[in-house]
Amino acid sequence: MPKLKKRADGRYQRKVTLSDGRQKIVYGRTETQLKAAVSALLAEDDACLQVGDHTLVGEWAKIWLNSYKTSLRAATVRMYRGSYNKHIMPVLGCMELRDVRPVHVRKVMSSISDKSESTQSKVLLTMRQLFETARQNALLLRNPCDGIKITKHAKSTTKKYLSPDQADTLMQTVTEPRARAFCALCLYAGLRKEEALGLRWGDIGPTSMTISRGVTFPDGNQPDPSMELKNRASRRVLPIPKKLREVLLSTPHIGEYVVPTSTGDVMTSTVYQRLWKNHVTSLLDFPLHAHMLRHTYATTLYRAGVDLRTAQQLLGHATIQMTAEIYTHLEAEDSLKAVHRIDEYLEKCISSAASDVYKRQG
Template sequence: MLHILPYLATQRLRDVRPVHIQRAMKEVAELSDSMQHKVLLTMRQLFTTARQNGLILSDPTEGVKTTSHAKPQKKTHLTLEEQEALMASLSDPRTRCFVGLCLYCGLRREEALGLQWGDIQGDKLTVNRAITFLGNQPDPVQELKTKSSHRVIPIPQPLQAILGAASRLDLHGVPCADGRPMTQIAFKRLWDKVVREAPCEVRPHMLRHSYATNLYRVGIDLKTAQYLLGHTTIQMTANIYTHMEKEDAAASVIQLERYLSGGSQEGSQARGNFSESSQKVVSGGK
């Protein structure tokens, strides 16, 4: 009521007009979306009750809206430095295995959980199944999302090391702690452990998107990237590449501004660092 009284307390009920409501809302426009909704809802309840009781003919809050705030774009992928820091922070073999499969091979969450040790042959793995959940339990039907999801993916050296150090006593590469196929609750516990140890913000799908970003950074062509990611259409892959091209364009403008202001040496160093990072992705080394 503190946000409403200064604009309505001196007005007779029938004299309140939409302009008075808009003035009140203008004063709270910089507050949170939830606070704006509370203020507007309070006024609407007041005037709806008044109209229902015949005290006013029309509701002055009709058509009045809150001021939407621009929300920061959600981060979609990890930088190469963040990827390395994340893997270095994980201590549990199961979390390392899950994160490694999604980050280094671009597996979807359900594909990583469905991977069995028999799907790994030498330096390649085959995506044969996916584990989704019915309630808490794994769905016995472990079909892949689409036909294009079935693919053979080369395993980079860092992931080979992770898989080589993992216990292979269980059927799945990422099982429950007791060896059973993953359940929804068990996965939540596993991911909570990742979040606690991670040095940066991370969500499961960010790992797969980071893999796609790495493919773009080292110049993998669209058709090959589509296959490796298991996308149904090449447009899905192109959308990721286009997004990265826009990011690169924005970064290029910044580099140009630095160059024009006398920072050419700094720009050269930045290009050198990018080249070095790209080689790391290609070789799978650190």
């Protein structure tokens, strides 16, 4: 190891020879700091890290998005880009990749701790993948996101699905044909919003229908021409329940799509929002968003005794854990209802005991 040298400004320095023959001078205000800096430099060199690289987080983010994310669905790319631009760039964008530590990642997460768990998860996922690919490309020694978690919030007590009475009220109240067909597709077949908007009459057979496209609006109002589904599991064949069949038979064909614009074209974001507000939510006396209809379908599967694996396939979930989470939540709700049966049993026991005492006293 080269000799330790103390500079005129009080700092210590040592010249280190790297594996490629290059020499680098390392500094420290104390001998302990210098030793740590030398150890870190040698560790980076041993790991084949590009010693001396000064790539900024913002520079790598552009490379990462263009090299790793361009093949994804437009909506997914927009999620990554939005998470970075809005929440990560203001804090980390001007930092060098090699300087980012867990404390800096925590600073980003702290700035969004009041946001939804979904937003936090997307931001953390973006950072984790951003830094992991940098590590794989020898720009980092370790991922600074390791061990970082989101801030959990108290779960909302608002139900995510409709009761049977609310579902009946919905279908009796909504009379506009396109809005009615949309609600029925989500309520009775569990279609996602984009899947219902992407369904064509040609996808519907005598007893089943094929889900093969989705209408999303990644850039604002106009639909994404690719019409890609959310994931591979989303492509599926679904049975058509009797109630859905009745609605579809009464829906006029004004274009190739089941839920089109008034002129029969593929739906735009503005037209959909207007349809949903004017012909659905404004007519109801309970809150409703489109995903609640799909969640109601999942609840129907659970109440009907449909097994977990089949439910996963019908819902088009990428993993069975997603379906299990819904089923587990419903099981927990059912367990709370057991208190009524417990009370009834205890009352019977008390009444029976009281009757025995009365008989003995008599």
